[in-house]
Amino acid sequence: MKTTKTLRIAAAAALMTTTLLTHSAYAEDDTIKIGVLHSLSGTMAISETTLKDTMLMLIEQQNAKGGVLGKKLEAVVVDPASDWPLFAEKARELMTVQNVDVMFGCWTSVSRKSVLPVIEELNGLLFYPVQYEGEESSKNVFYTGAAPNQQAIPATDYFLEELGVEKFALLGTDYVYPRTTNKILEQYLKDKGIAAEDIFVNYTPFGHSDWSKIVADVVALGADGKKVGVISTINGDANIGFYKELAAAGISADDIPVVAFSVGEEELSGLDTTNLVGHLAAWNYFQSAESPANAEFIEQWKAFAGEERVTNDPMEAHYVGFNMWVNAVEAAGTTDVDAVRTAMYGQKFPNLTGSEAEMLPNHHLTKPVLIGEIQSDGQFDIVSQTEPVPGDAWTDFLPESKVLEADWKELGCGMYNTETKTCVQLGSNY
Amino acid sequence: MLRTVYLILALSLLLVPARAQDSDLNALIETHRSDIEKPSRRTIGPVLDELVASGLPGVAVFLEHWREKKLWQRKSDGRFFFIEERDDGSIGLVDVDSGAEMGAAAKDGITNLKPNSGVRSMIASALVQFQLSDPDPQRRAQALTALERDPDASHLGVLRAAIDNETDPGLRARKERLQRSLTIQFGSDPATRVAAIESFAGDAGVDARAAINPLLATRVEVFDVIPDDLNIARVLEPGDDIAAEAAYQLLVEAGKARPIVALDARKQALIANLDDGAVGGVPVAELDTQAARDRAYQALAGAGAVPPLVTEAEQRAALEGHVFAEVYLEPDATLTAAARATLSDISSTVGFYRFIDLVLDGLSLASIYFLAAIGLAITFGVMGVINMAHGEFIMIGAYTGYVVQQVIPDYTTSILVALPLAFAVAFMAGVALERLVIRHLAHRPLETLLATFGISIALQQIAKNIFGTQARPLTAPSWLDGAWVINDVVSISHIRIAIFVLALIFLGLLLFILNRTRLGLEVRAVTQNPRMASSMGINPDRINMLTFGLGSGIAGIAGVAIGLFAKVTSELGSGYIVQSFMTVVVGGVGNIWGTLAGAGMIGSLQKLIEFFNPSNTLAAQTYMIIFIIIFIQFRPKGIIALKGRAAGD
Amino acid sequence: MRKPLLLREPSVMIFISLLAAFTLIVTVLSEGFGLGLVSTSMIKILGKTLCLCLIAIAMDLVWGYCGILSLGHFAFFGLGGYMIGMWLMYERTKDIVLGSLAGGALPATPQEIEDAIGTQIFGVVGGSEIPAIWYFADSLAAQLALVVLVPGLLALVFGWLAFRSRVTGVYLSILTQAMTLALSLYLFQNDSGLRGNNGLSGLQNLPGLTDVPQSIVSVWFFLASALALGAGYLIAAYVVSGKFGNVIRAIRDDEARIRFMGYPVEAYKLVVFTLTAVIAAIAGALYYPQAGIVNPAEIAPIASIYLAVWVAIGGRGRLYGAVIGAALVSLLSSWFTGGQAPSIPLGIYTIDWVDWWQVLLGLGFVLVTLYAPNGIGGLVDRLVRKDAS
Structure with a gap:
C-alpha cells in the first residue's frame, strides 16, 4: 500500500519536473529574435510598458518593410515585474533559452546593474534607452539615453546662465541615478563657484507623497536673498505629489524654477499642468519638437x-x-x-x-540637449536646443573618473586610464 | 574703436535703404534682431537698456508682448510683428510700433518668439518703470512682482516716486515694504538704511531676510595682527571655529606658510625618483606601506631632491603665529550691527512660526492617517479581523473619483458627486467582501488576514488592467487650489485643510452614529460581547456586514481625499496600509478616540523626526516605526485600551 | 526505545528520497555536469526554488506549528543574503582592484587598496568610504558566522520584546510587518552603508573562481541548496516530532492553557522564532548568490506575506505542504510572467497572463483559504488516508 502511494507521488513529481524542464528550448531559424526586457507590472510598469509598446511598434514596422537580412523579426516579451533580481533571471532566460540576438530593455539603473554581469558573461547585447548617471561603459550595452553631460550639466548651465540661479536645491529619489547625478552636480557647482552651503540636497523614498515639509524647506532657502532653483531627479509618480504641493504653495516658475530630469510627457499626462506652466525639464527629445x-x-x-x-x-x-x-x-x-x-x-x-x-x-x-518649459496642455515649449553633444561615459567633473575614458573601437576598453595609459578593467562595476 | 562702430552703423544704414521709412522703434529693434531672436539673459541687458533709454512710445507695449510670448517674426525677412486672429481664421500681422494692420500671413510663414523665463524676468524688470504708475492696478501689481524678484539700484528712485500717488491701499503697502527692502540693499544714506533694517524686526517674510542677510556676508581672512579699520565679525580659533587643515590652507594661499605636499604628490615624487629598483635607498618592493614610503620620501628630501615634509609642529607654529577672522564684506559697522540685531529678532519669530507650521503639518498628516485608518479601526474593533484589502478600498474610492471626473467635467460638481459615490461603491465592495469571504472565516482572524490579502493583490491587478499603470489625474476644483498663507513661514494648502475638515466631519459623524443611534448601540454591543448581544436579539451578522460596509465606505472617501493631493494609481492604497495598521495598533483597537490619538501621535512624530533630520525622509520613517515597536512594548493594547471582556483576544 | 525519526515519519523518508532523486536527475541533465538538457537558467531557477522551499519550511514551523503568523521572515532571508553578499562583493572587487593596481609603478599600500575597493563598490551610490559594518567583509568565515548571527540576534531581540509583552495574534503579525518595513526602509537609505536601493550586485560571480563558468557554479549552488533543504527538512521534522513539537502545537491551539500547565510559553516561542529566522537566513544566503543581486525591495513586507500565501496554499502544519506550496507557486509565477504562457483569446478581450496572473493568484488564494484550509497538503493527506483505509 505504502509503496504504491510513494510511487504515485514520485511519478507525479517526476511528471511535473519534466514538463517544467522541457517546455522551452526550441528555436526557429527563419526569424531573428529580439528580447524586450521591460517591467509590465510593479512600480516601474508605469514607465516601462510604454517602451514595450514602442518596441512592438518598431518591430512591426520593420517587418512590414521586409524584416532584417530577409528574415522576420520576432519580439520575445518578458515581464521582470520591477523586481531587480528577476531582471537578471529573465535576461539569462532570453539569451540562453530563447536565444535572442539582442535585447532592448531596463529602466532603472539598478535593473541595468542586475543584468550587467549576465550579459557580460554570455556576451549579449542590450540597448538601454533611459537617461542615466554615467560612470559605466560595458562592452555589451549601448546607452541610447543621455549621459550626465547630455542632460544634467547643460540644464545646470541653463540655470546658472539663463536664469541666474545662485542657490540650488537638489531633490531626488533615493537611488543610484539621483545619488550619482547629484554628486556630479555638486562638484560641478562648486567648480562654478557656488558655495557648499548654497547647495541643499534631499532624498525621498520611491512614491513619496507628503511633500509639504520639503517644499517649505525649499522656500526657506530664499532667506539669504539668493535666487533659488530646484534640480529634481525625483522619479516616477512621486513627482505628482511634488508638483501638486508646489502649485498649492503658489510657487511660480519665475520665483523658484524647477528643472526635472525624469519628468516627461508621459508623467505629465497624469496631471493638471495649469499650475506648473513654466517649470522646466531637460531631455534630448520633446514631443513638441518640430521635424x-x-x-x-x-x-x-x-x-x-x-x-x-x-x-x-x-x-x-x-x-x-x-x-x-x-x-x-x-x-x-x-x-x-x-x-x-x-x-x-x-x-x-x-x-x-x-x-x-x-x-x-x-x-x-x-544627442542635442533640449530644455522645455511645461505648458498648460502637458506639452513642452522648447526654450533651448543645443547642437548634438557627444555622450561622455566617465564624467569630467569628478577627480576619480576624469582620467578615465571608454573606447571599445580603438582601445578595446571601457575603463581606460589616460594617465597611466592602461586599461583599468574590462568588465564593468556592478 | 568708436570710429569703427560709426562706420558699421553708417554702412548698415546704407545697406538697408528699404527700411529708411521705418518708424524709429522698428529700426531700433531691427538693429538688435539677432539678440531678440535668440535672447539670453547674458546678452539682452544692453538691448533692453537701449530700448528703454530710447524713450520711444511703443517700447512698453512691445516689451509686454515680447514677455508674454506674443511676438512673432516673419520668416521671409525677419521682421517682428504682433498678430491677431481674424474672424475667418487667418492671421493678421500688426505693426509693433503703430499697431497698424500689415496684411495677412501664412501659419508656417511666421515663428513665435518664446523668450525663456530668465529673459522674461529681465523684460519684466525693464518694464517696471513704465508700469509702476500705470492706471491699471493689475499692471502695477505685475510690476511690483517683477521688482520683488529682480530689483536693482536704479529702481529705488522710480519706486519712491511711485508711492505717493498710489491709491490702492494693498499695493501701497507692498510698495512701501518694497521701498524699505530696496533701501536696505541700495540706499545711500546709512541712517535711513539702518532705520529700514530695524523696521523689519520680528518680520517673518522671506523677503525681509533676503534683503538683510546679504549685509552679513563674510569672508575668512588671515592676519598677522587684526587691523582696526576692518569690520570684523568674529575671530576664529583654529581647531574650534575653523578646521586646522582649512586654516593652514588659508595661510598657504596667503603665502604665509609652506604648502603641504599631498599624499598623491609624494607618491608621484617617489615614482619620478625611481632609481634602479629603489627610491632613496628603499627597494621598490618594500614600498607597499605608507611608513616605508615616508621613509623613502624623507631620504629623498634629505638629499634635496624633493621639498621636505611640513611637520605637525611647523603647522602648529604657523597657525599660532597668525590670527584668523571672519570679516564682513560691508565696511559699515553700524549697518552690520543693526542687521545682526534685527535678524536675531527675526529668527526667534521665525522659530515660533516654524513650530506652528510643524504643528499644522503634523495635524494635516494626522488627519490623513486618521481618514485612512478609521475604517480599519472600526472593522478591527467590531469583528477582530484585519482587512488587508483596506488599502484597495481607498484605491477604489480614488478611481471612483477619477471616473466621475471623466463623466462630469465640472470639478466642483464632480467632487460633490464623487464623495458619496465613492462611499457607496466602497460600501458595496465591503459588504460583498464581508458576505463572500470574511463571514465564512469567522473566528479565524489570521486566515481572514491572508484571505483579504489575496483580495488585495487581485483588486490591485484588476485596477491595473482596467485603468492602466499610468497615474490618473484627480483634479481639485480651483477653489481648493492654493494655500492659506499666514506668512512666508506658515502656510498650508487648501486641500490639506479640506482633508482636515473632512476628518473632523467623519469624527463627528462616527461619534454620532456610535453613541446616538440604534445602529451604534448594536455595534457597541457586538463589539463588547457578540454572544450576549446576539441573545439580546441583535443580529451580529447584520451588524458585522454594516460595520464592514461603513468602514470600507469611509476608506472610499479617504481615497478621494488622498487622490486629490497625491496621485491615483493602483498602488495608492498599499502605500497607506502599513501606516493605517500602525495607527490602529498604537491608538488601541475598537475606539475612535484611540484611532484619533494614534493618528495624531504618528503624524506629529513623523513630522518631528523629519524636522530634526530634514535631508532624509526615509530615516524619519524608519525611526518612527522603531519607536512604534518600542511603544507597543509598554502599551501593548495601544494608547486607549478597551477594558473588560472586549479586551480579551 | 523510540524508533528513529525516518521510520517514525514516513513522509520524511519519502521527501528526502524524492529530493535526492530530483537533485540527481537535474544534475545529470544539467549543462554544467551532464547531458545539457536542462539549461543553466533553469538550474538557477530550480536552485532558487529549493531555497524558497527551505524558507517555507521555516515559515511552516513558526506559523503552521507554533501559530505565530510572522510577516517578517523574508527580512531574515534578505539579511542572510546581505551578509554573504558583502563578502562576495568585497572579495570580487578586491581581486579586480589588485589586478589593476598591480600595473602601478609602486606596489600598492593597504590604504590605497582599501580606497580603490571603496570607490569601486560605493562609487555607484556616490560614495567612496567603506563603512564600518564592512569590517569583517574580508573574511569568509566571519561573514558566514554573521549570516547566522545577525538575523538570529535580530529575531532574538525582537521576539523577546514582543513575546515578553504578550503581543499575540494579528497584533504580532502587524508588529513583525512593521519590523520588516523598518528594516527595508533602513536599507533603502544610502547611509545604511549597504548601497541603498542598489543593494549588492554581481553576487553570482564567485571571487577567485572567475574562470569557472556559470553552468558549473549554478549546479554547485543547486546542490548546496538541495542539501540545505534536506537538512532543514530533517531538523524541522525532528523539532516537531518530539515533545517540543507537542508543546508548540499546544501553544498554537491554546496558549493560555499551556501556560497554566507551567510551560514557559514565551521561551518556546522565542526558540522557534529564532530558529526559523536562522533557517530563513541560511536559505537567503544560498538564494542571493544564485539571484545575483540582493536589495531592500526584496525585504519589502509584501514578500513575507507572499511567503505566508505559499505555505497556506501548500498546507500548514505539514512540512511537505510548505515545500509543495513554495515550489508550485513560485514556479508557476515564473512561468506565467515569463511570457510563455499562451494567451486566451475571448473574442472581444484577450486574457494575457502577464496581466491576469496576479488576479488568478489572489483569487485562487482566497478560494484555498475558504474551501481548502489545509491547502494542497491537505488534499494529499486525504488521498493517502483513502488509500490506507
Missing part, C-alpha cells in the same frame, strides 16, 4: 497605441537605437554580437529632433 520625422513618428504611435498617448524621450532613444541596430546588422550581414558591435560604431541615424545621432566608440550617442 517631419517626429510628426510621422507621433502619427504612427498614436495609430498604434491610441490617440491620447504621448511620446517621450526614452521612446526616441529606442527608436534611434533600434534603427541603428537594424542598420548595423544589415552592414555586418549577421546578428553575431561582436560583428554587430563593431558595425555599430560610427552608425548614424537621424533623430527625431532634426539633427543626426551618431554611435560613439564609448557606446554612447551624440
Whole structure:
C-alpha cells in the first residue's frame, strides 16, 4: 500500500519536473529574435510598458518593410515585474533559452546593474534607452539615453546662465541615478563657484507623497536673498505629489524654477499642468519638437497605441537605437554580437529632433540637449536646443573618473586610464 | 574703436535703404534682431537698456508682448510683428510700433518668439518703470512682482516716486515694504538704511531676510595682527571655529606658510625618483606601506631632491603665529550691527512660526492617517479581523473619483458627486467582501488576514488592467487650489485643510452614529460581547456586514481625499496600509478616540523626526516605526485600551 | 526505545528520497555536469526554488506549528543574503582592484587598496568610504558566522520584546510587518552603508573562481541548496516530532492553557522564532548568490506575506505542504510572467497572463483559504488516508 502511494507521488513529481524542464528550448531559424526586457507590472510598469509598446511598434514596422537580412523579426516579451533580481533571471532566460540576438530593455539603473554581469558573461547585447548617471561603459550595452553631460550639466548651465540661479536645491529619489547625478552636480557647482552651503540636497523614498515639509524647506532657502532653483531627479509618480504641493504653495516658475530630469510627457499626462506652466525639464527629445520625422513618428504611435498617448524621450532613444541596430546588422550581414558591435560604431541615424545621432566608440550617442518649459496642455515649449553633444561615459567633473575614458573601437576598453595609459578593467562595476 | 562702430552703423544704414521709412522703434529693434531672436539673459541687458533709454512710445507695449510670448517674426525677412486672429481664421500681422494692420500671413510663414523665463524676468524688470504708475492696478501689481524678484539700484528712485500717488491701499503697502527692502540693499544714506533694517524686526517674510542677510556676508581672512579699520565679525580659533587643515590652507594661499605636499604628490615624487629598483635607498618592493614610503620620501628630501615634509609642529607654529577672522564684506559697522540685531529678532519669530507650521503639518498628516485608518479601526474593533484589502478600498474610492471626473467635467460638481459615490461603491465592495469571504472565516482572524490579502493583490491587478499603470489625474476644483498663507513661514494648502475638515466631519459623524443611534448601540454591543448581544436579539451578522460596509465606505472617501493631493494609481492604497495598521495598533483597537490619538501621535512624530533630520525622509520613517515597536512594548493594547471582556483576544 | 525519526515519519523518508532523486536527475541533465538538457537558467531557477522551499519550511514551523503568523521572515532571508553578499562583493572587487593596481609603478599600500575597493563598490551610490559594518567583509568565515548571527540576534531581540509583552495574534503579525518595513526602509537609505536601493550586485560571480563558468557554479549552488533543504527538512521534522513539537502545537491551539500547565510559553516561542529566522537566513544566503543581486525591495513586507500565501496554499502544519506550496507557486509565477504562457483569446478581450496572473493568484488564494484550509497538503493527506483505509 505504502509503496504504491510513494510511487504515485514520485511519478507525479517526476511528471511535473519534466514538463517544467522541457517546455522551452526550441528555436526557429527563419526569424531573428529580439528580447524586450521591460517591467509590465510593479512600480516601474508605469514607465516601462510604454517602451514595450514602442518596441512592438518598431518591430512591426520593420517587418512590414521586409524584416532584417530577409528574415522576420520576432519580439520575445518578458515581464521582470520591477523586481531587480528577476531582471537578471529573465535576461539569462532570453539569451540562453530563447536565444535572442539582442535585447532592448531596463529602466532603472539598478535593473541595468542586475543584468550587467549576465550579459557580460554570455556576451549579449542590450540597448538601454533611459537617461542615466554615467560612470559605466560595458562592452555589451549601448546607452541610447543621455549621459550626465547630455542632460544634467547643460540644464545646470541653463540655470546658472539663463536664469541666474545662485542657490540650488537638489531633490531626488533615493537611488543610484539621483545619488550619482547629484554628486556630479555638486562638484560641478562648486567648480562654478557656488558655495557648499548654497547647495541643499534631499532624498525621498520611491512614491513619496507628503511633500509639504520639503517644499517649505525649499522656500526657506530664499532667506539669504539668493535666487533659488530646484534640480529634481525625483522619479516616477512621486513627482505628482511634488508638483501638486508646489502649485498649492503658489510657487511660480519665475520665483523658484524647477528643472526635472525624469519628468516627461508621459508623467505629465497624469496631471493638471495649469499650475506648473513654466517649470522646466531637460531631455534630448520633446514631443513638441518640430521635424517631419517626429510628426510621422507621433502619427504612427498614436495609430498604434491610441490617440491620447504621448511620446517621450526614452521612446526616441529606442527608436534611434533600434534603427541603428537594424542598420548595423544589415552592414555586418549577421546578428553575431561582436560583428554587430563593431558595425555599430560610427552608425548614424537621424533623430527625431532634426539633427543626426551618431554611435560613439564609448557606446554612447551624440544627442542635442533640449530644455522645455511645461505648458498648460502637458506639452513642452522648447526654450533651448543645443547642437548634438557627444555622450561622455566617465564624467569630467569628478577627480576619480576624469582620467578615465571608454573606447571599445580603438582601445578595446571601457575603463581606460589616460594617465597611466592602461586599461583599468574590462568588465564593468556592478 | 568708436570710429569703427560709426562706420558699421553708417554702412548698415546704407545697406538697408528699404527700411529708411521705418518708424524709429522698428529700426531700433531691427538693429538688435539677432539678440531678440535668440535672447539670453547674458546678452539682452544692453538691448533692453537701449530700448528703454530710447524713450520711444511703443517700447512698453512691445516689451509686454515680447514677455508674454506674443511676438512673432516673419520668416521671409525677419521682421517682428504682433498678430491677431481674424474672424475667418487667418492671421493678421500688426505693426509693433503703430499697431497698424500689415496684411495677412501664412501659419508656417511666421515663428513665435518664446523668450525663456530668465529673459522674461529681465523684460519684466525693464518694464517696471513704465508700469509702476500705470492706471491699471493689475499692471502695477505685475510690476511690483517683477521688482520683488529682480530689483536693482536704479529702481529705488522710480519706486519712491511711485508711492505717493498710489491709491490702492494693498499695493501701497507692498510698495512701501518694497521701498524699505530696496533701501536696505541700495540706499545711500546709512541712517535711513539702518532705520529700514530695524523696521523689519520680528518680520517673518522671506523677503525681509533676503534683503538683510546679504549685509552679513563674510569672508575668512588671515592676519598677522587684526587691523582696526576692518569690520570684523568674529575671530576664529583654529581647531574650534575653523578646521586646522582649512586654516593652514588659508595661510598657504596667503603665502604665509609652506604648502603641504599631498599624499598623491609624494607618491608621484617617489615614482619620478625611481632609481634602479629603489627610491632613496628603499627597494621598490618594500614600498607597499605608507611608513616605508615616508621613509623613502624623507631620504629623498634629505638629499634635496624633493621639498621636505611640513611637520605637525611647523603647522602648529604657523597657525599660532597668525590670527584668523571672519570679516564682513560691508565696511559699515553700524549697518552690520543693526542687521545682526534685527535678524536675531527675526529668527526667534521665525522659530515660533516654524513650530506652528510643524504643528499644522503634523495635524494635516494626522488627519490623513486618521481618514485612512478609521475604517480599519472600526472593522478591527467590531469583528477582530484585519482587512488587508483596506488599502484597495481607498484605491477604489480614488478611481471612483477619477471616473466621475471623466463623466462630469465640472470639478466642483464632480467632487460633490464623487464623495458619496465613492462611499457607496466602497460600501458595496465591503459588504460583498464581508458576505463572500470574511463571514465564512469567522473566528479565524489570521486566515481572514491572508484571505483579504489575496483580495488585495487581485483588486490591485484588476485596477491595473482596467485603468492602466499610468497615474490618473484627480483634479481639485480651483477653489481648493492654493494655500492659506499666514506668512512666508506658515502656510498650508487648501486641500490639506479640506482633508482636515473632512476628518473632523467623519469624527463627528462616527461619534454620532456610535453613541446616538440604534445602529451604534448594536455595534457597541457586538463589539463588547457578540454572544450576549446576539441573545439580546441583535443580529451580529447584520451588524458585522454594516460595520464592514461603513468602514470600507469611509476608506472610499479617504481615497478621494488622498487622490486629490497625491496621485491615483493602483498602488495608492498599499502605500497607506502599513501606516493605517500602525495607527490602529498604537491608538488601541475598537475606539475612535484611540484611532484619533494614534493618528495624531504618528503624524506629529513623523513630522518631528523629519524636522530634526530634514535631508532624509526615509530615516524619519524608519525611526518612527522603531519607536512604534518600542511603544507597543509598554502599551501593548495601544494608547486607549478597551477594558473588560472586549479586551480579551 | 523510540524508533528513529525516518521510520517514525514516513513522509520524511519519502521527501528526502524524492529530493535526492530530483537533485540527481537535474544534475545529470544539467549543462554544467551532464547531458545539457536542462539549461543553466533553469538550474538557477530550480536552485532558487529549493531555497524558497527551505524558507517555507521555516515559515511552516513558526506559523503552521507554533501559530505565530510572522510577516517578517523574508527580512531574515534578505539579511542572510546581505551578509554573504558583502563578502562576495568585497572579495570580487578586491581581486579586480589588485589586478589593476598591480600595473602601478609602486606596489600598492593597504590604504590605497582599501580606497580603490571603496570607490569601486560605493562609487555607484556616490560614495567612496567603506563603512564600518564592512569590517569583517574580508573574511569568509566571519561573514558566514554573521549570516547566522545577525538575523538570529535580530529575531532574538525582537521576539523577546514582543513575546515578553504578550503581543499575540494579528497584533504580532502587524508588529513583525512593521519590523520588516523598518528594516527595508533602513536599507533603502544610502547611509545604511549597504548601497541603498542598489543593494549588492554581481553576487553570482564567485571571487577567485572567475574562470569557472556559470553552468558549473549554478549546479554547485543547486546542490548546496538541495542539501540545505534536506537538512532543514530533517531538523524541522525532528523539532516537531518530539515533545517540543507537542508543546508548540499546544501553544498554537491554546496558549493560555499551556501556560497554566507551567510551560514557559514565551521561551518556546522565542526558540522557534529564532530558529526559523536562522533557517530563513541560511536559505537567503544560498538564494542571493544564485539571484545575483540582493536589495531592500526584496525585504519589502509584501514578500513575507507572499511567503505566508505559499505555505497556506501548500498546507500548514505539514512540512511537505510548505515545500509543495513554495515550489508550485513560485514556479508557476515564473512561468506565467515569463511570457510563455499562451494567451486566451475571448473574442472581444484577450486574457494575457502577464496581466491576469496576479488576479488568478489572489483569487485562487482566497478560494484555498475558504474551501481548502489545509491547502494542497491537505488534499494529499486525504488521498493517502483513502488509500490506507
